[in-house]
Amino acid sequence: MPRPFTMIRRVQFAETDAAGILHFANYFRIMEETEHAFWRSMGQSIMTPKDGKHVGWPRVATECEYFEPARFEDEIELTFVVTRVGDQSYSFEVRFDCRGKTIAIAKTTAVCCLCGDGQVCKTPIPDAIRSELVAAMATVPN
Amino acid sequence: MPRPFTMIRRVQFAETDAAGILHFANYFRIMEETEHAFWRSMGQSIMTPKDGKHVGWPRVATECEYFEPARFEDEIELTFVVTRVGDQSYSFEVRFDCRGKTIAIAKTTAVCCLCGDGQVCKTPIPDAIRSELVAAMATVPN
Amino acid sequence: MPRPFTMIRRVQFAETDAAGILHFANYFRIMEETEHAFWRSMGQSIMTPKDGKHVGWPRVATECEYFEPARFEDEIELTFVVTRVGDQSYSFEVRFDCRGKTIAIAKTTAVCCLCGDGQVCKTPIPDAIRSELVAAMATVPN
């Protein structure tokens, strides 16, 4: 079975808060860094110029469940899985593992859009990207 | 009918991203700023010292739906509503309105904990806070 | 004597770090928020569209000295003073006061630029803005 994209990311000091832990909002930044690294692993960028505008992926919904806190300098293993590929949107999950435990799971749905001149229009996912996303949906995490 | 806590918060430049809009992860920071301002409006702080430790409210789940983007210097009206008060946790929603439209709704469940010495233990919500939270549940947004 | 622009800004939880204090990098964000609020007080925006591009003010140098830490929910009084107005750039200082003490002073030099199509070109400061900046240079802080 093909394995999903994974990467290691250390918790940085500026990401902690006065409770001594990784601030809950920063999980969404780390989730996004994982998504963008996955795109680069496909040879793609999440934000690409097109006809004087750019194709981007605004989020329509995102969520995170937190099971255990993470602390400064913790190494987090991030596992990226595509969970749905539609005509104009896709959904993914990022699992956060630390010291052998799953400490958080974040989920997002993003829409493929052509952006420019202050306007944002939904557009079909380009075929080359779509096939990569579908392939990533078939992976099986450990 | 009592009205819920509201405040106005402007989108800052450092909160925007290269797509020219308020970055999706920053909605969670603004949601939290609204929650903490609500607590101050009760005469409370979300983080209080107790017996050499502190009482805090780690999040167990959070989510946001996005309907329209926000941009640099947009004024966002934030409406805070408590949706559930349990023995050791509570849930709330923050509605983001901008130029007469609801642009996002964020939701969170947080747990009352005694934190210190690297440990986090659930603890019952103090009575004085509980009664305030219950009162805030009875408000009706516009 | 005219007084400089001031505002009050509370330290937010997400801006603190595991040392329990306002993270040093966040002073620069607060400095910038003060600058942009000063511009709005002039009836201006720091970032304005022009001929399909925009006029912006990239920073060429910035610095901050820290005298005392700030903590979650501290109210900081911010005083904005223009210290130099050139043909294409200006310099300013923001003083951070908390509980009657100056806790930090931040300084920046920014350059007026026409930005667009991936290019950034220095441009003279528009006259209307220049005269406002010069007026702000003549203020005297308490």
Added chain:
Amino acid sequence: MPRPFTMIRRVQFAETDAAGILHFANYFRIMEETEHAFWRSMGQSIMTPKDGKHVGWPRVATECEYFEPARFEDEIELTFVVTRVGDQSYSFEVRFDCRGKTIAIAKTTAVCCLCGDGQVCKTPIPDAIRSELVAAMATVPN
């Protein structure tokens, strides 16, 4: 000649702003990430527990000069050099290189402190760390 500590760090999307570039305040976060990675390369952590308190390194002054912008997904080569080691403080520089050019130089002075119970007291740099910092002062960047 010994070479200084270097690392590669990619510009993340959440670090860009509506001008399409790495926001100037985020250079300080990247500077700090480089410092902390240098400490780990010495087998040390910048924040260590001691007698129920912790040893930390609050900043007293920091600055950055910006020569060229950086953009989303740019790879930045970071070079860390210690420039001064005192009894209770040290100074360092981080050089930001991108596409063969130096795009920014950041400098900081930090003080060794024993922190806890809401108090921060200067303390001499421990000998083991001091000797490492002195060694790092003798490196010569390319």
